[in-house]
Amino acid sequence: MNPGNTRLLERLFADGLITAEAQEACLNLVARSGERVEEVILELKALEEPALLKYLAALHKTRFVSTEKLAKADIDRVTLDKVPKKLAERDTVFPVLYDAQTATLSVVTPDPDNAPALHDVQLASGVKEVRAFVGRPRAVKAAISKAYNGDIHAFAILDRDAHAQFSTMLNVFERNLVSDESMVLAMAKEATQGERVLSDRDFKARKSGSSASGGGVNDESFQEALNVLITLIENARPDLRGHSAQVARLTKKVAERIGLPESTKGAYVCGAYLHDLGKMGAYHLTALNVAEYEGHKAQAEKQYKSPSRLLEAVQLPFEVTQTIEHMYERYDGKGFPDGASAKEIPLGGRILAIADTYADLTQNPRNPFRKTLRPVQACEVLARYRGTVFDPNLVDLFKHTVTGEDVKARLLANRHRALIIDPDPEETTVLELRLLEQGFEVAQAHSIEDALKILEKGEMELVISELDLPNGDGLALLAEVRKRPYGQKLPWVVVTGRSSRNDAQKAFDLGAADFLSKPVSADLLVAKLKQIIEREARQAGGARGVSGSLVEMGLPDMVQVLWHGRKSGSLKIRSGTSSGEIHFVAGAIYNAMWATLRGEEAFYAMLKLTEGDFAMDPNFTAPQQVIMDSPEALLLEGMRRMDEGAR
Incomplete structure (x- = not known):
């Protein structure tokens, strides 16, 4: 049993918040179920959630966030992207607020004193400070599932009693699932016998x-x-x-x-x-x-x-x-x-x-x-x-x-996607964190079968692979991938415990971008990987752009997405026979051009457009800053002018 479970129960008992019987019952259930002590306390109703969270907040010298507030929280994408999904799930850490001015990230976690986890969050997010609030373990996990996985019913199954009721009803339903008619009769029978969870x-x-x-x-x-x-x-x-x-x-x-x-x-x-x-x-x-x-x-x-x-x-x-x-x-x-x-x-x-x-x-x-x-x-x-x-x-x-x-999603999604293939998950942890720090999206595969399933989707831009893999060899995998359309030009870096010259030569013959022998510095490896990605981008004509129609998203909404996402590049607009562009640098608008107009007036003219096409060029660098107002001020003024014009 986790010693922390015992200590928390002892403190609650010493402070008179739970009885000796409740303490003993909680210890027994923790031992049987392996559940966290906070959840056991709530399940046995030894304490209500507000009282428990208030106590934990005082204990950790922080504030608490209730399940209700987490369930209703609508966290913006910029804040969520500060903590990669895998890191959030691994350490049960959910980002709730990012203050760009002070570079401070606030997170909710059941373990606000977990210094290693908070350090990893700080590294991955690149912020100056991480503030940790305490929350119920299941609620934090539900918030992560809802925000990162789109599971809109993550909070609905927090209550075990309700879940058990629905499961019982489902079991009854499945036992009678023989035909359409028997299903109708079974459910109708439940409705009249009062066994339903949803009442009349x-x-x-x-x-x-x-x-x-x-x-x-x-x-x-x-x-x-x-x-x-x-x-x-x-x-x-x-x-x-x-x-x-x-x-x-x-x-x-x-x-x-x-x-x-x-x-x-x-x-x-x-x-x-x-x-x-x-x-x-x-x-x-x-x-x-x-x-x-x-x-x-x-x-x-x-x-x-x-x-x-x-x-x-x-x-x-x-x-x-x-x-x-x-x-x-x-x-x-x-x-x-x-x-x-x-x-x-x-x-x-x-x-x-x-x-x-x-x-x-x-x-x-x-x-x-x-x-x-x-x-x-x-x-x-x-x-x-x-x-x-x-x-x-x-x-x-x-x-x-x-x-x-x-x-x-397309405007904001410009992270490079890397796949790490290694049977040892511990071996990849540091590398994964360093890649996440540098803006990569990282997937992991521990076998050839897993790797092929991921690669077949054609979404990976870089592969880092060990040669010693379960049920096969990394060189054979590379040879197989090179035969397929998605893998013919895919950058591939070998990082292996083997150091044979013959292996290195075979890897390079198959088009590997580099061959490194373990141990290798994670920082050095990431630097090499970034160089490879940048070289590939230059050869391919730069980073991928995004294009579409103003019918899909209006220009005011697009400007807000690029502003809040701190994007750089040139947003090119074409409507009828006219064309123009807006230059962004880290979300700020540096210049705008439309027909013969320049600066703010060009921006206000384009803001009125409801039809046309757009293309975002992320490789463009603005030569100078002509517009000094913030995107928010420009949008407000543009909307005011449009309202006046409509009168």
Whole structure:
């Protein structure tokens, strides 16, 4: 048992915060489960979370952050990027605030006195100071999972009691999962026997969306309960894990963009969570799949009412069932069940059809394209079916809603990606940290099989490899990779415990960029790797740029992304027959040119553009600073001028 567990319990007992019986019970459960003592204290209700965190904060001479605040925290990408995901997960450290003026990074961790971990964070982030606040261990892990992995239900399973309830319900559900009919009967039986986690009061609502419990389908706790339940059920389908939660999130965004009332928005979101319930056969029944494939259509015609039938006893609001049961209508009137067309189709059904298809295209590798598509590619697919399967106006609105996120990611993603192949994880730790410090994204593989899986994605820009690998040889791996399109020119550095001249010659014959024998200084190696990357960039014409349309992201939003991301380069704009550019240096705007205009006036003229194309050249260096105002001041003044012009 960790001595720290004993000491904390002894202190709590000595200070009169827990009883001797509670101390003994906690020690026993820690010994049996291996769980951290903080979680055991909360699980046995020896102390409530606020009292425990307050005590820990005083003990560590810091402040605390509650689970509720972590769950609601929306951390900006600049702050998250200060701590690489692997480091955050390894040391359970979550960044919450970065002060650029003082170069201070604030993090939440269950171990604010863990000096080695905080030192690694400081090295990786390049900040002057790291301030550590204390938080509940599971809450910190949930925050990391939510922020870095996009797991929007990370906090929903913190409560073990709730999780156990849902698991019990899932087990009952799975035991009766023989056919559609038996599934309906099993769930209906649970509903009438009071074995359900979601009660009649939670579900029961009229068309208005109100409920006996107060919030009905609009209530956040109700939606979170649906989130957990559906996620547990979807765990049996690996390719669709988290699918319905993503569909619900997209549906909510579109409903908010349209400006729908809270009751209507809540009903549509509820329908999005439930839309796949009872349809867990061989086919994934999206509106696009059902429109294109007869097998999918035949299955959907049998199962389109499954969610409503499964929950018939709890009387879902009318708008929820209407949304679910009309998601297979087509805009051209060739769908089912009613053959409705255009705006005859309920709005919820039209939105759900688009959101469900988009989530399938971007998340499910078994979609009709047999690969996950980027947001812009998925929107192009939706556009092909606008006016036939999907509402054309909603397709356009949906594209505006989702693709701005893709542009932002591309504008900010300029880190070089390196793969370390070494069977010894300890051997790679220092090198990985040094690479992270220098702005690399690092992946690790401990075998040839793992390495090939990563390399086949074609995303790596540099490989550092040992020669002695499990089930094979590093030189054989290099030879194999050189035969494939993605590996023909891939920079490859050998760092090995072998020092044979013959090995070195074979490596260079296969096009290795360097051959180094262990031990080698991590700092020296990183310097060499940076030289290799820079040489490759020069030969390839510099770093990769980003291009797109102003329809994907407006210029004001783009300026804010580049400003907050402290990006440098030239943002080139073309609209009609006119063209211009904005020069950035570490996020600051140095100059702007549009037609015959220069400086601030050129910037204000471009800010009005709503159509056109852009291209970001990260290799450009601004020759001089002409504009002295901050990007924030320029945007405010530009918006003021646009408002005045609209009057």
